[in-house]
Amino acid sequence: MVTWSSGVHIVGTPIWCDVVREHEVSFLSGLAPLPWPRRGSKQARVICTAETAQFLRALDRLPSQDVLVSPFGRPILLGRLRLELLPSGRHPGAAQLLVEVKGKKILYAVGVRPESPLTQVRGCDALVLEPSYLRLSPDNLVGWVQKHQPGVIIASLYGELVEVARILKIEGVRLRTPKRSHRLLLESGALQWRGKLDRNEILLWPQEMKNAPKQFPRLDVQTICKPESSLLMQFARSTGACDVYFVGELTREVALLYATAKMRTHPLSPPQQMGLWI
Numbered sequence: 001m002v003t004w005s006s007g008v009h010i011v012g013t014p015i016w017c018d019v020v021r022e023h024e025v026s027f028l029s030g031l032a033p034l035p036w037p038r039r040g041s042k043q044a045r046v047i048c049t050a051e052t053a054q055f056l057r058a059l060d061r062l063p064s065q066d067v068l069v070s071p072f073g074r075p076i077l078l079g080r081l082r083l084e085l086l087p088s089g090r091h092p093g094a095a096q097l098l099v100e101v102k103g104k105k106i107l108y109a110v111g112v113r114p115e116s117p118l119t120q121v122r123g124c125d126a127l128v129l130e131p132s133y134l135r136l137s138p139d140n141l142v143g144w145v146q147k148h149q150p151g152v153i154i155a156s157l158y159g160e161l162v163e164v165a166r167i168l169k170i171e172g173v174r175l176r177t178p179k180r181s182h183r184l185l186l187e188s189g190a191l192q193w194r195g196k197l198d199r200n201e202i203l204l205w206p207q208e209m210k211n212a213p214k215q216f217p218r219l220d221v222q223t224i225c226k227p228e229s230s231l232l233m234q235f236a237r238s239t240g241a242c243d244v245y246f247v248g249e250l251t252r253e254v255a256l257l258y259a260t261a262k263m264r265t266h267p268l269s270p271p272q273q274m275g276l277w278i
Contacts, residue, residue: 004268030094051093058183089116091162114231127241134225148217150197155221157206
């Protein structure tokens, strides 16, 4: 039902998910860089949420071809296919994709965060997941900030940066960020960084940018994250899926964990791992 070829492909459909090159229909699960040219083929179509489209336009990374923006929970008919976007909980606008084809339901849920109250679950026959993810500890983050103001927090522009800004906004922390990420973090109230920080400010610095300021205490967010796989396992069980396809390295421990729940596991990438668990 699902294969890997420079991205996840839903077999029997023109749909590819989070691909590294453009295809007839490309689903974007969230805030991620697009490696293909901004001016893509007129025949190509992108499916994503309005928030994801807004983020990518702010970064000048949304291709100029046909973009189909859909809210959560509204069915999309694509020929004989039925599609639906569901919140994944990773950040505002991040989505899962449910595809119904030939009486089967496939749920692409890479990037899902089961602990988020926004995350929704749908029943499916096949599920696409990551084996694990790095779970951010809000308590550790806030604790560090309380001891290091001014300070610099380094996080991925395409991952944790938005979540860090959301958490610190709730705590009332004054934020600044470089021009590249400023428009992305407008909702957090972050001001554009102009080379200095006041005593009670935190600078959010994209991991993808070099030369983070060294004159302030610095925190790499990944150092306060912990690998999480058990919550993904619980999420998978709640979908009722019989087959689970994994994007990323599938370890023996994770494969056995799913096997005990009578779910078949299938590695999708990287290609050199294809023979391990078949």
